[in-house]
Amino acid sequence: MSFDFSILVLALPLFMFLFLGLVGVKMGKKITGVVGTIAMGVTLFICYSIALTYFFGTDQKQVIDGVRQSVLAYDWNWLTFTDKLVVKLGILLDPISAMMLIVISTISFLVHLFSLGYMSDEYGKPEKGFQRYYAFLALFTFSMLGLVVATNIFQMFIFFEMVGVSSYLLIGFYYTSPAAIHASKKAFIVTRLADLFFLVGIMVLSYYTNTFDFKELMASPESALSTAHGQTFMGCSVMAWALTFIFIGGAGKSAMYPLHIWLPDAMEGPTPVSALIHAATMVVAGVFLVARLFPLYVLEQGAMNIVLVVGAFTALYAAAIACVQSDIKRALAFSTISQIAYMMTALAVSSNVGEGIHEGGLGYMASMFHLFTHAMFKALLFLCAGAIIHAVHSNENSHMHGLHKYMPITSIAFLIGCLAIAGIPPFAGFFSKDEILVACYEKSPLWGVWMAIVAGMTAFYMFRIYYLIFHWKKHEVKEGHHAPHDMQWTMTLPLIILAVISCVAGFIPFGDFVTVDGKPLETHTNWPVAISSVCIALVGIGLATKMYYKENKLPSQLKSKFNGLWTAAYNRFYMDELYQFITHKIIFQKICKPIAWFDRHIIDGTMNLLADMTTSASFAIRKLQSGSIQSYVLVYFVGAILLAAITMVIVLI
Amino acid sequence: MYLIPSLIMFGCGVYGFITRKNMIAILISLELMLNSVDINFVVFNRFLYPDQMDGMFFALFAIAIAAAETAVAIAIIINIYRVAKKVDISEITKLKF
Amino acid sequence: MEIFSNILIYFVIVPLLTLAGLALCRNKGIGAIRTVAVIGASALMVLAIALVAIFLQERGAGNEAEMLLTGSWTWYEPLNIKLSLGVDGVSVVMILLSAFIVFAGVFASWKMDPLPKQFFLWFFLLSTGVFGFFISIDLFTMFMFYEVALIPMYLLIGVWGSGNKNYSAMKLTLMLMGGSAFLMLGILGIYFHSSADGNLTMNVLEIAKNNAIPENWQLFLFPMTFVGFGVLGAMFPFHTWSPDGHASAPTAVSMLHAGVLMKLGGYGCFRIAIYLMPFAASELSWIFLTLTGISIVYGAFSACVQTDLKYINAYSSVSHCGMVLFAILMFNQTAMTGAVLQMLSHGLMTALFFALIGMIYGRTHTRDIRDMGGMMHIMPFLGVGYVIAGLASLGLPGLSGFVAEMTIFIGSYENTDVFRRVLTILGTSSIVITAVYILRVVGKLLFGAVQNEHHRQLTDANWFERLSTTTLMLSVAIIGCFPNFFVDIIRDSFVPVVKALNEFFPVAGI
Amino acid sequence: MDYSQFLIMPQEIGLLVVFLLVFLYDTFMPERCQKALPVCTTALFALYTVFSFLPVQPGTAFAGMFESSDATWAMKAILNLGMLLVLLQSVKWANSEFVAVRRGEFYELLLLTLFGMFLMISARNLLIFYIGLETASLPLAALAAFEKHHYESHEAAAKYMFTAIFSSAILLLGISFVYGMAGSFDYSELATALVDKKSALLIASVAFVIAGVGFKLSLVPFHLWTADVYQGAPTAVTSYLSVISKGSAAFAFLVMMVQIFGAVYADVWKWMLYAVIILTITIGNLFAVRQRNLKRFLAFSSISQAGYIMLGIVAANTLGMTSMMYYILVYIFSNLGAFAVIAVIERQANKVTIDDYNGLFKTNPWLAFTMMIAMFSLAGIPPFAGFFSKFFVFAGALKTGDTAIYILVLIALINTIISLYYYLLVVKAMFIRQDDCVIPTLKSHWTERTGMILCSLGIILIGLVSCIYSMLNSAAEASSNLFALI
16 A cells, blocks of 8 residues: 555644644643644554554565565655755655654654643643643654655755754753753754764765665665775775764764763753653664665675774763763663663674675664664653652652652552663563674674673663662652652553553564565574573672662762772763863864954954054155145156156166 | 256256245246256257247247246235245245145 | 836836935935835835746746846947846846845834934945846946945944944945955956957956956956955955944844845856856865865854854854855856855845844843843744744754755765865864854853843834844745755856866866 | 138137126126126136037147147037036135135136136147146136135145246256257157157156146146145135146146157156056055045045046057046046035135034035035945046056056055045045034035036936947047057
8 A cells, every 4th residue: 555644744743843833822831732742643643554554564565575675655856966966855664764653653652641741840730831842842753753764865864953953952941941051052062063974974975876865875785885986085995984974973863972972961851852852762863874874884894893893882881870870860861872882783793794684684683673672661761760850859869769659650660661671581671682682692702791791780770770769768758848659640651551562562573574684584582692691680680689779888888999980980981071171171262262363363453454554654654745845846856857767767778 | 968058057946946945036046947948949949950940939938938927926925925924935834744 | 218128127226216215205204214115125025036937937938048138238338338137047046135135124124213214225225236236247237236235335334333333334345345446457357358359348148258368367367356256255364344344234234234245245256257267267266265165164163252143143154155155166066056055045044143133132232142141031032033043054954054055065075176075074064163153142142041130121023023034034944945946046057157167177077 | 821720719719708708897897796797707608618519620720739629629628517617616705705806807817727728738739738838827826826815825826836837847848858859849740750769868858748747737746736735725726726727737648648759658658657657646545544624635635536547648548538538527526526515614614624524414414415425436436427437547548458557557446445445534524423513504505506416416427328438439539540659
């Protein structure tokens, strides 16, 4: 069947953005929220129907000898660069985009629903800028959907920018608080810096391949890469450079080290936003980008290795930091970074050598799988965090402790999330993470071990957070505040839904749907890896239980023992300070200021100097006009004589 | 060669103009210059082109005009004397710069 | 009189009629003055839109002539000076842009005080020059209209300006006129070498066709013309009139100046310097590429530390206009199309910026961002407008800036000259710096806490301000959403010049 | 001798008739009618001006001493226009108390000088030229001294007189050298006689002739008298000095140079003029920059303007000649427009410095407007006529194709920026500056108003109406044989 209706997934959110943005102010706040949520529900429905028709459609054209074809639903010329390079806007449906449609619409809808409660105070009164909030949510949904269905790399770039802006707007939603402003600015500029590389990458790539179109690029990756005729730049082939630059673009959005610094600060935004943008959808855009261009990357091992190293390092680095954060949202943010790095690594370890692209694509499949599951349980965790924060009005887990008996539902949901992310069967995380570890071992045992360690740390810090929030010690209710409690249904329902998904998602036969080449890939659990990873996870959990279940001195002792390490990790290894130094001390002080000074004083000075010279010259020669006839006549006479004499000298001699 | 006397005379005129203080004296040196030029005309006519009279006529016209000029100049000098009570040219420097 | 059968001439006649109408108004009759001005501006807008329609129709009818609606009427027979009219895609969109900005400018200067009549007189004299420049293809008339457009700036800034206006006005006028001095020599030089066989001409098309300018003369005349226009294009190091001038100019004048007048520079560089002297262009382009490349980054960096709103935008204009000249020197259709798009987009969004700044200044009486904050609370409309302008300027897809810059970058990279590619990569970095200073302003000015308690009483925009800004916002969005409409108009106009350039500069690409 | 040759000089004869009528009116009309003299003279002259536009048939008279061609006819017509404007703005002044008694003489002398200039223009013989020159400059001294009660007036007259006599001496010296070499005073004969006589004497004579005429054109370094005389002399006389005598001298100078010394254009006097032009324009501008007194200011500006006029002469081709005449025409209108305003304000408010003009626009918008377009025209800003005239003289100069002249023109162009600066100072004073003791609203006499309106119309229209230039061009083409030797 045809996908003509698929345009609605873009049209509806865009319309909602304009509608809520322009008309919403006139409407009541509650209604705006409800309308937005309903519209999002419709979008959700459409997305599901698209995805389902795509995966289970009975159309013969879709699956040709076992290979699932990608469908080009729409493709409109938008901007003509050259005769060859034309930017098109359209909708491309293939396994990953269909899968992303599901993820995005699900999370987005649940967040819409959750925000109804979260963005209101205890008495259910919506707070200021409620309409703006929903308009921005719609805008973001539009941009994100547009990103995943992009038919060409330039459309993807366009929507990269769009999601960047909408995340800027949402992070800065509380625009009166300096922290929020600063965070939003930081997020935008850092991702913009990455997008710069993305752009350069596109420029190089498109110059040689003469196309933006994914289908054309994927049709024969080898020929696409060979268009550069083996030109090299500083030793590496041009294409390697292009792909690396494009990866940097993705790394910016996906908060890979060293471009990760914006994500923790981005937690200044409303928590549902963090759940939607900075846990589930936008931050995986980078992974999605690399997955899109996977066939090219696979052929350019140089670029691929960079992805691998960056990913693996980031995974460990972020996990290490997450172990010591006291702000639960920041801790979750770092765990997000680490998990996304996981996906990157998974992509990077897959190869086309050996068993060929199909078998080697295990990592690819695993990465997508993990992307899916992670989106679910990380959103769950964030929404739980949102509920908690909404209850205790604080991000610091020192203000929480022992909330278990106050907020049982939330507590259980959070626990499920933790189990899922820790990779305990039968929860979703186990299956995806397991595939990833298998892929890593296939690449080389080193990476396998490395990622396994990260998995252990993940289990540890997640349960650390869990215990610190819900157990550790009895919660003391500050006077003036009523005791925290579970929220109304609009907020708990999403938690429950997501918890359920996190439990069952693992059993989806993902390999049948999402693979590199569209052929189903049957996955057989690799028992040694599985068992080892589960054991490591259990160790991590046990450690966390030992240290944080009941109030005790052990953490502080450890802290004092490894004080240096602890503070370093707590301050995120001083990356932010480094950036601060570069931007403020170097660029601002050492470049901008001098240039401005130069402009005012040197260049302007020259212009003024010319003027002053003229006037002073006119003042200097005024004595010539002495007023006495005799001097006039003298000048006159001498002038005449000189005129004659000089000419004689020149002409006659 | 014919020029020498007239040029000397002209030079004297210029010198007188530039050095003298009294306006009458300056007027006289101006006359000197004009007349030296008249000499030129006459001499050239007489020795180089004896067969025509243009130079002579020109000299006559020049003399006449010089006379007129002197008349006007004298008038102005007298006026200045009336108004400012001075004939010293170095004091006539109100308008300057 | 068949000259009046050509629609182009009305772009000069209408402003002149408006001038006449204004002259008839009484000094005090503000109502009448406004009416006349609005009628004139709207008529121009209608004309411009009609012109676009006619142009598209002609092209649609398969008229492949380089210039459309051409017409020529002898003016100064002895020097073969003609009043030659004609438009190609570039001039059409330029005229459209000017019409929009004049329209917005009229409303932006609704409450002009004192001497509204004189203000609008000069205002429309300026627009006469601008339109005349864009419709004429005869060197002499172009130059004449160019100067007609320049001189009113002096009084507009001097009389109605603010701050250190005397200095700024004088500086601006002298620098621009200095540029036009070189220009005059260049034009005369071109004229006297315009034809191999004695019958000299001032008509741009014929000169290009004769292509008779000796190469050594090109090397002398090209810098003359390019610098002459480059001064107006705010090319480093001749840009310093721009910050002071914009800072002291009244709102509408800043709009018109940044929005339209600075475009004359880029347009002239293309139409006269490069088009007529391709050899010298390809020989000397590296010098001017360096200069323009510098002004892109330089302007952006110095915008980062300014605290006066108008200075920030003046410097960002330096950066953006540098990009225009930069792209023109890339010698291929894509980049040049990008340059024109950039002119459009910069014209509209800078005009929008200056309009908003003027309105904010009119309320707070300060332009120092350190004294302001939380404006988003107080005047939401202006705030949103400012954010939109900012996003357009830092290149948000869907707004004009993105389209223009991307076209420029892609096109520049098409040119395989290594030196150019390096510059292109450097130039792209400006999109980050732009983001930095735009967000800095938005953060300080609109967000955050209210700095000055008195600002709480301030009101939001009133209807004519809304009208003026909405016009510009809409046009910015339209260009951003439907770029191909404009690209199709513009792109083909560059075929001849690119062909001519490719003889000397083959690597430029098409 | 046949008297029919008088028919080729109708303009001169007409002028003499006007002069005679004025003279008779002045002598025989009773005292009560005298007050009407200025108006009557102006009317009469206006009539004559119209008449003087009737074409004359070209030809020579008095054994080739006097030539009348389309060019001379056009030039004289232009001067008549200028004269008319001067008369218009001087009517009120001529009736002011100190001058009233001698108002007749004022007009008679003025007309006589104009007659002298006509002789200069038409002269094809050095004798006539010399006589014309002196006829033109002698009465001017008397006119400069016209305001008896003003010491400045006398000083100005003295300075003018002494420098004039000195310059005529220098000129005579040059002429005598020429005579010595060629033995004739007739232009055409000289031209043939002086071919390939490149001697020190010739160069000296060229230099002295340039110096002699340069006095009337006030070229640097022969210009020093200008400012003082302009400042001291009555404004009517100053304006007359600044435009009419300059214009006539320029034309006569062109004819002399290209005809007599045409053979040595390329390697002698072209370079002399380059040097003189650069000096003139630059020095004139530099002096003007810091002038506060408007009459001095305009004096220096007129010096640099003379430099631009010389560009038309150094071009030495018909285009240059056309442009020069056109420039003079435009310059007459622009400068007289400025002087008309100055005259009105000086007569009624007795203020002449730029600072007195602060805020003039508030009180006297029309005066300010006239002044402004005059300034813009002088600065060469379109759409005013000055722009066109400047463009054309540059075009004429560049037509020679000489590379060095590009440098010359570039310098001239850079100087236009300086000049624009000081012209803008006046505009700034009138429109931008504010002042507490601003000039009160003035009521100008109808003649003055007519004059100003004519000037404004001229400034605005001359450039836009191209037929004037074409007409001048055809006139110049008619006498293109002047440039036979170039």
